[in-house]
Amino acid sequence: MYTKTIAQLAESLQKGEFSSEELTRTYLDRIEKLDSQVNAYVTVTVEQALAAAKAADARIKAGTAGPLTGIPIAHKDIFCTDGVRTSCGSKMLDNFVAPYDATVVSRFKEAGVVMLGKTNMDEFAMGSSNETSYYGAVRNPWDLNAVPGGSSGGSAAVVAARLAAASTGTDTGGSIRQPAALCGITGLKPTYGLVSRYGMIAFASSLDQAGPMAQSAEDCAIMLGAMAGFDERDSTSVERPATDYRVGLNNPLAGLKIGLPKEYFGEGLDADVARVVEAAIAEYKKMGAEVVEISLPNTSLAVPVYYVVAPAECSSNLSRFDGVRFGYRCEDPKDLMDLYKRSRGEGFGPEVKRRIMIGTYVLSAGYYDAYYLKAQKARQLISDDFKSAFEQVDVIMGPTAPTFAFNLGEKSDDPVTMYLSDIYTIAANLAGLPGMSIPAGFVGNRPVGLQLIGNYFDEARLLNVAHKYQQVSDWHSRVPKAFE
Amino acid sequence: MSLKRSDVERVAHLARLEVAESDIAEYARNLSNILGLMGQLEAVDTHGVKPMAHPLDAVQRLRADVVTETDQHEQFQAIAPKVADGLYLVPKVLE
Numbered sequence: 142m143y144t145k146t147i148a149q150l151a152e153s154l155q156k157g158e159f160s161s162e163e164l165t166r167t168y169l170d171r172i173e174k175l176d177s178q179v180n181a182y183v184t185v186t187v188e189q190a191l192a193a194a195k196a197a198d199a200r201i202k203a204g205t206a207g208p209l210t211g212i213p214i215a216h217k218d219i220f221c222t223d224g225v226r227t228s229c230g231s232k233m234l235d236n237f238v239a240p241y242d243a244t245v246v247s248r249f250k251e252a253g254v255v256m257l258g259k260t261n262m263d264e265f266a267m268g269s270s271n272e273t274s275y276y277g278a279v280r281n282p283w284d285l286n287a288v289p290g291g292s293s294g295g296s297a298a299v300v301a302a303r304l305a306a307a308s309t310g311t312d313t314g315g316s317i318r319q320p321a322a323l324c325g326i327t328g329l330k331p332t333y334g335l336v337s338r339y340g341m342i343a344f345a346s347s348l349d350q351a352g353p354m355a356q357s358a359e360d361c362a363i364m365l366g367a368m369a370g371f372d373e374r375d376s377t378s379v380e381r382p383a384t385d386y387r388v389g390l391n392n393p394l395a396g397l398k399i400g401l402p403k404e405y406f407g408e409g410l411d412a413d414v415a416r417v418v419e420a421a422i423a424e425y426k427k428m429g430a431e432v433v434e435i436s437l438p439n440t441s442l443a444v445p446v447y448y449v450v451a452p453a454e455c456s457s458n459l460s461r462f463d464g465v466r467f468g469y470r471c472e473d474p475k476d477l478m479d480l481y482k483r484s485r486g487e488g489f490g491p492e493v494k495r496r497i498m499i500g501t502y503v504l505s506a507g508y509y510d511a512y513y514l515k516a517q518k519a520r521q522l523i524s525d526d527f528k529s530a531f532e533q534v535d536v537i538m539g540p541t542a543p544t545f546a547f548n549l550g551e552k553s554d555d556p557v558t559m560y561l562s563d564i565y566t567i568a569a570n571l572a573g574l575p576g577m578s579i580p581a582g583f584v585g586n587r588p589v590g591l592q593l594i595g596n597y598f599d600e601a602r603l604l605n606v607a608h609k610y611q612q613v614s615d616w617h618s619r620v621p622k623a624f625e
Numbered sequence: 626m627s628l629k630r631s632d633v634e635r636v637a638h639l640a641r642l643e644v645a646e647s648d649i650a651e652y653a654r655n656l657s658n659i660l661g662l663m664g665q666l667e668a669v670d671t672h673g674v675k676p677m678a679h680p681l682d683a684v685q686r687l688r689a690d691v692v693t694e695t696d697q698h699e700q701f702q703a704i705a706p707k708v709a710d711g712l713y714l715v716p717k718v719l720e
Contacts, residue, residue: 240700333680347679376686377679445665456640463641465713470706476716478641486643494642495652498633499659501640515666517676522669524677557658573680597681 143167143303144620147212147360150306154201154211161201161211165194165255168213172257172304175624179280179289181298183218184226185258193255200253208363210253215305217296218259219266220246220351221340229342230264230274230292233462233469233488243340244372245309245351252367257305260295264490265459266316266344268292269562272553273492280549281324282621284586287546290320290562296354297324302624307355307364311341313348314447315542315566318578321354322541322590325580327607327617328354329361332598333573334379336365337372345454346377348447348570357617358579358607362386365600381598389601390608395429397606400534404440405565411544417582417589418540424613425538425606435534437526442519443568444560449503449516450571455493456500462488495556524572531596536606540565541578541590565592575600579607580616588616627657 142164145153154161169187176182190213197211221227221239223246228234242250249256263273271279271294279294281287282302289298293310297320300308310317312330321328329352336351343349353364365386372378401422406415426432464470464484471487474480489497503512530537542562552559569576574597578590591610595603611617633653637644644652698711707714 236704238704240697240704334683373688377681377683379681379683439669442666442669445663448659449663449666460641464706465715466701467704467706474716477718480716481641482638482643485641486645489642491648494644495655495659497640497642498636498652499656502632502636502656502660503663505636505639512663512666514676515669515671516663517678518671518674519666519669521674521677522671524680555658556655557662560659560662571680 143171146356147209147306147363150212151208155206161194161197161255162191164211165190165213165257168257168305175302176304178285178623179282179298179302180277181261181279181295181302181304182215182258183228183230183261183276183295186225186256189225190255190257197253197255207252209249209367211255212306213255213257214249215257215260215296215299215308216246217262217293217308217310219262219311219342220309221342222246222256222259225259227259227342228275230262230276231489231493232275235275235469237468241340244337244374245341245368248367248370260299260308262295263292264493265342266292266311266313267455267492267496269315269319269559270552271295271320272549273490275490278549281546282624283325283588284546286548287587288323288549290323290542290546292316293354294320297321297326297328300324300326300354300356301621303620307353307360309351310354311349311351312570313344314451314570315563317352317354318566318576318590318592319542319563321578323546323588325588325616325619326354326356327358327361327577327579328352329365329577329600329603330569330575331365331369331600332575334377335598335600336368337370337375337378339372339374343458345451346458347454348451357611358604359387359390362390362604384601386601386604389605392605393429394425394606394609397430397536398534399425399430399432400435400530400537401432402435402437402440402530402537402539404437405539409543409561409564410540413584414540414543414545414589417584418591421581421591421610422538424610428609428613433534435530435537437530437568439519439522439526440568443523443571444564446516446519446523446571447567448499448560449512450520452496452500453504453513454500456497456504459493459497464488492556520571523568527572527574536602537594539592541592542566545584545587545589569594573597575603577603577607579610582616628653628660
């Protein structure tokens with residue numbers, strides 16, 4: 142039963158083929174037996190999961206179940222969960238038991254979802270390989286020598302290894318899409334503002350967005366239906382009518398205009414990855430889509446702009462971790478300055494410290510105009526590129542990442558090389574556009590993702606386009622050998 | 626752009642981060658490389674471009690000026706490193 146999608150599981154639960162409690166126990170047993178191979182869970186919430194499963198079974202019996210009632214999923218450990226440790230992958234929050242639920246978590250609870258536990262992640266979501274976690278690196282279920290991608294690496298690995306039916310992730314510069322690609326699963330980063338950020342520990346507030354990670358586009362559609370919606374507790378939450386993202390999943394693709402940005406197929410893209418992506422695009426042509434070459438001329442600016450804007454916002458957001466109100470406090474501080482400096486110095490890992498320092502530097506007197514203001518202007522140019530592109534095409538396609546999963550330790554010594562792993566995903570965050578990654582094939586035993594970028598609030602179309610490909614391919618339903 | 630030891634020390638102080646003496650050289654090297662990456666922006670013509678602070682053309686939403694939160698200080702302070710009588714404790718600031 143653990144290989145089924147959410148849609149299939151919901152049907153089985155409805156028909157009474159098995160109960161949510163049986164399903165939940167199956168996943169909990171698998172986690173106990175198999176998670177040590179991938180290190181994808183930071184916390185497993187056995188008791189809460191079983192209690193939620195029993196409550197879900199009662200709802201199913203009473204006929205009040207929804208499409209997610211009784212489905213066991215995992216939350217990235219960046220979402221606050223009432224009464225459960227919320228570490229954000231950091232020593233700073235190793236002792237932090239959240240006093241409330243994030244909106245995403247409470248919406249899933251209302252839908253009757255069973256939380257299996259919290260997933261490992263790059264510390265404070267800063268990383269592209271899930272190697273910066275205080276709880277150790279996550280391994281890629283397809284190849285235990287490879288990274289799962291990051292920062293939602295644990296969330297991607299639990300879905301790939303079938304240690305949860307689905308998971309939640311967050312995406313600031315590619316943190317849902319890049320690990321989804323590297324682990325062979327489906328991930329969606331919605332339009333900025335569609336999903337509430339309340340209770341989601343902030344990294345870069347003008348970029349952060351939560352989204353679903355699952356086996357299929359259909360499952361992402363079901364999850365997004367529960368996640369999306371206005372929340373007065375998030376000042377950037379957008380008021381829009383509720384949407385059933387499943388309604389248009391099977392719409393025909395004849396006449397769909399797909400744009401391929403020439404900048405996404407140039408230097409830096411692995412030749413084998415390019416072949417896989419091109420083969421997937423050829424399938425779309427067979428389905429009647431029209432493919433045109435487009436240009437996003439400011440693509441090369443995305444990484445430098447991001448590494449000004451994101452650290453600047455992070456240095457501000459992470460100033461709240463001061464050793465006074467919650468989280469880690471150093472031993473025997475001799476004065477207040479010592480308390481701040483040592484609590485933060487000992488509580489944060491090296492990558493987080495690097496980004497706080499870069500952010501502090503670019504915002505400091507004398508450098509603000511040269512870096513931060515300049516980056517905000519260049520961000521506008523990147524956004525304008527997409528605006529012109531979407532006047533010509535309905536959806537943009539390309540590789541999610543320039544390479545397949547690299548080996549553990551391969552890039553961890555050189556931050557700049559690591560940053561380039563997100564070269565194709567960052568621009569959608571800067572512009573605030575929705576993006577997806579769907580499994581498109583393999584290079585050897587390592588998965589490759591196809592990225593879809595849509596216009597603002599065009600998630601339904603992205604899901605439709607992804608779903609149609611998954612009707613003619615089976616990459617998304619493959620399971621790594623060690624986890625069959 | 627190459628950062629000196631003293632630059633790293635100054636930024637670390639502004640960010641209230643203790644950095645081990647032995648790590649400063651590596652931070653200086655890494656941070657300089659990152660600033661080098663950002664240097665690519667210098668060549669971009671942004672004359673007349675309006676800085677983009679937010680992905681959507683949104684304005685800050687306002688709400689009625691009424692109390693919406695309840696007093697939960699006991700719950701919130703239960704996870705604090707050190708509290709007494711409803712107050713957060715830090716080392717003595719004034720002698």
